[in-house]
Amino acid sequence: MSDTNGTPPATREIQAFKVRAFVDDSGRGGNPAGVVLAADQLSSRQKQAVAARLGLSETAFFSLKNKHVRFFTPTREIPFCGHATVATFSLLASKKILPKLPMSMSVQMGGGWRDIIIDDDGVALQQDVELVRPLDAQALEEARQTFQNGGAVRFGGLVDNGVKFFVLELESAAGLRELKPDFEKIDRLSRAHELVGYYLYFKDGDKIEARMFAPAYGINEESATGMGAGALAAWLNWRDESTDFTILQGAAMTPPSPSILHTHVLRSGFKTEVWVKGRAVVDSVETVAVP
Helix, strand or coil, X not given: CCCCCCCCCCCEEEEEEEEEECCCCCCCXXXXXXXXCCCCCCCHHHHHHHHHHHCCCCEEEEECCCCEEXXXXXXXXXXXXXXXXXXXXXXXXXXXXXCCCCEEEEEEECCEEEEEEEECCEEEEEEXXXXXXXXXXXXXXXXXXXXXXXXXXXXXXXXXXXXXEEEEEECCHHHHHCCCECHHHHHHHHHHCCCCEEEEEEEECXXXXXXEEEHHHCEEEECCCHHHHHHHHHHHHHHHCCCEEEEEECCCCCCCCCEEEEEEEEEECCEEEXXXXXCEEXXXXXXXXXX
């Protein structure tokens, strides 16, 4: 592509980091996110182009001056992203850009402000819960029909914590691991209900395993989902008022990417908020040419 004089448009080079968020205790697994720190001068079009170039489920673009983060999948902008938030602030801490830890700060994302806490154990992101309600019989049956072994789905709910998820409980760990999703149906139903996707889980005592499918956002399956884990925590708290959950995600993927997400629910009157916390590892940095 060139301008009217036949001269190619000028390009600039930026650094994009690959950071795995919600790694396990040994630093393995997790969910890779792209992080661009020098994002102030990039247009929305350029940010989308960088996210598409990196090809990761989400890329975060951070402005230190404005304390603002925007998130892009390879195909579209999204308002919030838990794992890319953990990746961003873990990177800032590792590069000593933030003041001495522990620290807290408010950051603008998705049109609102979110609180972040960073300490030596990781990054915690605050989420406001707008809605928790069980699915009606029709919506639950539609959800079941998106999986070949859909009868393994016992029940579920709709949770809105800034983005919407169907949270679905499976009757066994084997049923969760052996799910065969129909991505076309999940895509269609996710768009119809304005969902990010489906967050499915099996709970056995204190052990919770989960999987997340979001083809409507170009993500067939994701190995760690901070907003999905927050939605699940809100749903479990709504059911039995428990407040602390550790969620394991990504082990059933091919290849496996075991991830750990820690959640804590706070309720005060009619207000519910969730904190999701995890650790991250910086893997690499790539130089990307931006037109």
